[in-house]
Amino acid sequence: MAFFNDNIFDSGLQYITTYGTDLYLCSGNPTTYAEASSTYAIAVSSGITIGSVADGDSGGRKVVISPISSGTVLFDGTATHYAIVDSVNSGLLVANTLSSSKVLYTIDTFNSDALNVGFDDPT
Secondary structure, three states: OOOOOHHHHHHHHHHHHHHOOEEEEEOOOOOOHHHHHHHOEEEEEEOOOEOOOEEOEOEOEEEEEOOEEEEEEOOOEEEEEEEEEEOOOOEEEEEEEEEEEEEEOOOOEEEEOOEEEEEOOOO
16 A cells, blocks of 8 residues: 555544534435435534544544534434534535444433544555
């Protein structure tokens, strides 16, 4: 595999830090902003905090989304994916599978642990 300087990965992660505004929990894997924020959206946390670019836990590079303590549940359902979006520019920045699914109900709020988003070193 080719070598990539960390600055290449860092640029992409910095984009997430700069423009990421909201984290959605979704019932499916969104591929567009509309799917993340509407079609598959079950819950949302607005105004998320994203840390600085750093070394990944086992190589590579990452940013950390701070824990969420009072996300809003929009619909009853099972969240299987998360999405980080740029709500100002209606852009989907990151979508991935949750480490475990979450059953959510509109009468609740949701909490989550810190979330690592990043790139592994090329092999």
